[in-house]
Amino acid sequence: MQVVMLGLPGAGKGTQAARICEDFHIPHISTGDMFRAAIAEKTPLGQEVKLYLDSGRLVPDELTIRVVADRLNQPDTENGFLLDGFPRTLPQATALETSLGELGKPLDYALYIHVPQDILLARLTGRRICKVCGATYHVVYHPPLKEGVCDKCEGPLYQRSDDTEDAVKTRLEQYAQTAPLVEFYRDRNVLYQIDGQQDIDEVYRDIRTVLLATS
Ligand code: AP5
Ligand code: ZN
Numbered sequence: 001m002q003v004v005m006l007g008l009p010g011a012g013k014g015t016q017a018a019r020i021c022e023d024f025h026i027p028h029i030s031t032g033d034m035f036r037a038a039i040a041e042k043t044p045l046g047q048e049v050k051l052y053l054d055s056g057r058l059v060p061d062e063l064t065i066r067v068v069a070d071r072l073n074q075p076d077t078e079n080g081f082l083l084d085g086f087p088r089t090l091p092q093a094t095a096l097e098t099s100l101g102e103l104g105k106p107l108d109y110a111l112y113i114h115v116p117q118d119i120l121l122a123r124l125t126g127r128r129i130c131k132v133c134g135a136t137y138h139v140v141y142h143p144p145l146k147e148g149v150c151d152k153c154e155g156p157l158y159q160r161s162d163d164t165e166d167a168v169k170t171r172l173e174q175y176a177q178t179a180p181l182v183e184f185y186r187d188r189n190v191l192y193q194i195d196g197q198q199d200i201d202e203v204y205r206d207i208r209t210v211l212l213a214t215s
Contacts, residue, residue: 001026001080001211002105004087004096006181007113009171010120010127011196012203015136016113017084019204024211027076030084031064033134034071036160056162056170058088058177065095072099080105089177093184109214110185111207113196117172124168128157142200 001024005013014030021028035053038046045067052059068086071077087093100107126139128148132155137144144151162171185191192210196203 001109002100002107003080003082003109003111004107004185005082005084005111005113006178006185007196008115008117008120008175009168010123011113011115012123012200013084013113015142015200016111016204016207017082018136020207020211021082023208024080026080026082028082028084029068029071029077029086031059031068031086031088032084034067035059054161054167056167056174058174061089061091061095064088065092068092068096069099072103087181090180090184093181107185107188107190109211110181110188110191111210112182112185112191112193113203114193115196119197120172121165121168124163125165127163128159130155131158132156 003020003026005017007013014032017028017030020026032053035046035049039050039053040046045063048063049059051057058064064086068083072081083096087096097107123138123141126141128137128139128144129135130137130150130153133150133153135150135152136142137150137157144157148157149155150157162168182191194203194206194210198206
């Protein structure tokens with residue numbers, strides 16, 4: 001099963017992707033997570049992308065496409081994968097289509113989590129992430145049992161450097177480059193729109209229904 005997630009920053013892509021991947025046993029490939037790991041490890045890639053992430057701008061297509069192509073060549077993608085945060089521009093979507101064509105693995109689902117823009121700032125500024133296992137929380141909508149501590153692994157929670165009001169504003173502006181992908185995938189009959197304004201469990205229930213009904 002090959003899946004991509006679409007939606008505005010804070011729509012809930014990462015939250016739902018983690019559940020899908022656990023349930024359907026496919027790797028969760030998040031370009032944002034890959035870039036943040038490279039920044040944390042201070043690799044050459046991390047140095048190259050840091051300013052883009054901190055300010056909320058998109059990393060150039062050529063670099064992003066290369067990083068994803070390398071990742072899709074890893075053996076764990078044999079039985080499918082979920083891409084979270086990629087593609088994000090038309091050139092990225094076209095490049096993905098070409099490489100999936102070469103691999104003989106067509107895309108099965110583009111899950112578009114739809115939310116109105118006005119709720120996103122609160123979601124993003126309240127987000128907290130586990131430094132150890134990457135689990136995502138929210139101070140109001142999905143709080144951990146103990147403040148500042150991950151329920152799963154007891155790791156410390158932190159706030160992303162691009163979850164500030166300024167960076168969120170830039171990220172929402174950059175989304176203009178991603179919006180055309182909804183039509184791109186609708187044209188290919190793989191677009192499934194999900195109501196992302198419901199609570200986390202309800203959103204997942206709808207996603208699961210789509211994946212089970214059409215697989
Ligand atoms: P990336 O990491 O992909 O960030 P994003 O697209 O902005 O998406 P987010 O991770 O912010 O949101 P999400 O939809 O996953 O929401 P989440 O589930 O966490 O990209 C970061 C940066 O990397 C980019 O700005 C760019 O610089 C670079 N980059 C990455 N990919 C790139 C690419 N392909 N090309 C170029 N550059 C690229 O949820 C958010 C919060 O809401 C959480 O606190 C969660 O608990 C809460 N929440 C989730 N669902 C609900 C719900 N239903 N109800 C209430 N609260 C909820
Ligand atoms: Zn954790």
